[in-house]
Structure formats: structure tokens, C-alpha cells
Amino acid sequence: MTNISQPLIEWYSRNKRDLPWRETKKPYNIWVSEIILQQTRVNQGIDYYYRFIKKYPDLKSLASTHIDELLKVWQGLGYYSRARNMHHTAQYLVNKNKGVFYSNYDDLIKLKGIGDYTASAIASISFNQATPVLDGNVYRVIARVYGIAESTQVKSGINKFKEILNKLIAHKNPGDFNQAIMEFGALQCVPKNPDCENCIIKSVCFAYNKGLISDLPVKKQKVKQKVRYFNYLHIIYNDNTFIEKRTEKDIWNSLYQFPLIETKKEYSLIELQKNKDWLQIFETLNLNIEKEVFTKKHILSHQVLVACFYKIRIIQTTDFLINNYQSIPLAKLDIYSIPRLIEEYLEHINK
Secondary structure, three states: OOOOHHHHHHHHHHHOOOOHHHHOOOHHHHHHHHHHHOOOOHHHHHHHHHHHHHHOOOHHHHHHOOHHHHHHHHOOOOOOHHHHHHHHHHHHHHHHOOOOOOOOHHHHOOOOOOOHHHHHHHHHHHHOOOOOOOOHHHHHHHHHHHOOOOOOOOHHHHHHHHHHHHHHOOOOOHHHHHHHHHHHHHHOOOOOOOOHHHOOOHHHOHHHHHOOOOOOOOOOOOOOOEEEEEEEEEEEEOOEEEEEEOOOOOOOOOOEEOOEEEEOOOOOHHHHOOOHHHHHHHOOOOOEEEEEEEEEEEEOOOEEEEEEEEEEEEOOOOHHHHHHOEEEEHHHHHHOOOOHHHHHHHHHHOO
């Protein structure tokens, strides 16, 4: 097996992007960057990284913040469980390890929200341990160069790729190797129409020499997405509105939202007004309703949300509203952490 480690590291030294988390080897900064970049494009992640590090420059500041404040900083990135896990891990390290990051893979992977990839990245970049990373970019490079048709959706496939990477990783500078192969996959060995003619390792690339670039790596099975129908009620009483905090083990846990009626299919306004939840919220009030102020299809990794927002003005409240929702001034709505979907609605009505 041809070892592509040194050519990749040399390519990386010439072609790597100037990214803020590459200016340090502090484990905290590497951790923050890796968690932000999960499911987030690099260009989008840069601004979030700067804001996060400015607000929470170390474990102690992150551990001491209130979760609502953290989720507000995280707003727009999605996958809010990542932020909750970071908060938990920061508090754990402050309380159990004097605010110091663990320095080896075996301890790192035990921390909440840190899996094999993140533990490997921190251990190699910050502590010079030969722990190879395996993400989508690395998977693509290895599959093409060595002609591996196994999938990382199964344990045997993961083990196969890890076996190859353990042979390739440079023990002198494992952090550079990990960053090099990830960068190579992100910039050179891209999913569609890679520039193979100008590739530094095309002579040893199985897929290039066999004409199998479009066939490797093997395509992942598409995730079946559940469709849900969300009807949000933006209720205005004088200069106040009503919100609630999501507490279920579901999407957007701990984020705030308007009163929500979830239905099994798309409802018209007339149908919605006959719904038991609607009747319970409003009882017998006369309402001034702006029909379907905003509709939006919001796509998550495993779900598709079909959302409809209704702007509703009332001249008196009900006991149910007062007892089950939090009344806040409209002007203070922006201090609460909300899902991107609701943020888009507010941007729409504020135009």
C-alpha cells in the first residue's frame, strides 16, 4: 500500500486555508471549532467561532454561563444538542478536572458530545497523539485512492478505514496529517467533478486509474424523513406576546417558541380553529387574525417541518394563556433563544 502521508502534508503546507482555529493548538479552541463545524460549512462556521470564543474564551466562562444564554449565542447553527453537550462537558471538566482538558483520546471520548472524530482531532492536533480522524472528506479520499467499496454506515466499514488510516498517519506530526487529509478532501478530492488531472496523487489513485471516481465512495442510503405540520400562533396582547420553552426530548430542546399546535396534516385556518388546542388557548375570544402571515418548509436531517405562522391580536387574555405560556414584551423577544425557523418568520414580518 502506497503511503500518501508525506505528499498530503506537503500539499497542505502550500494550499491550506487561513482559518482561525489553525492559529492555535489549545484543546479548548480545537474542540469548539470541531463541534461548530459538525453539520456546518466552514465559511458559515468562521463567524460563529469568533463570536463563541469572544463570549466564552475558556472552559470556565462556558461552564458558568446560563444555558439560555449559550443557546442564544448558538442560534442559527442548529443541532442544539451540541451546545447543551458542550455546556455539560465544560461544567464537568471545571468540577472534576480543575478546568483542564483531558490530554488523551481514551479520556476525551468519554466526555459528553465528544465522539471518535472529535476525540481524535483534539488528541492529534493538541497533544500530538497518532489518532486518525475519519469524516466524510477522509472517507472519500481513502475510498478513491485505495479502492475501498465498504460503507462507514456499518462497523466493519469503519474498522476497515481506520485500519488503513492507522498505517498512514504520520507519527511525527499526526495533527498535520489529519488536517491535511481533511483539507485535501474538502478542496481537491471533492464529491463531484474533482480536478483529477491536477491531483498530486493521481498516479496511485485506484479510482482515477480505473475510471471509478463517480462510483467511489459508495453512496450512503438516504435517510427517510418524517413530515410534521407546525402551526405557530404569534399572539399579541397590547405590547406583549406569548412564548413557551420546549422541554420535550425532541428537536430544539430548551429553545423558546410561540404557542404551537402540531397537526397530522396541513390544516386550513378554518380547520385549525376547530382544533381542541386552539379552542383551549382562546376559549371564546373574538380574534383579529392575519391569515397565514408566513409559511415555510424547514428541512432537518431526519424531519421536514411544514410550518404556518398566524399573527393574532387579542383584546383580552384567557386563564389558559396566562397559566401555560410566558408573557413577554414584544421588544424583548430578540433576547430569547429561538429556532432558525421562527427567526426567519420574524425577519419576514419586520421587513
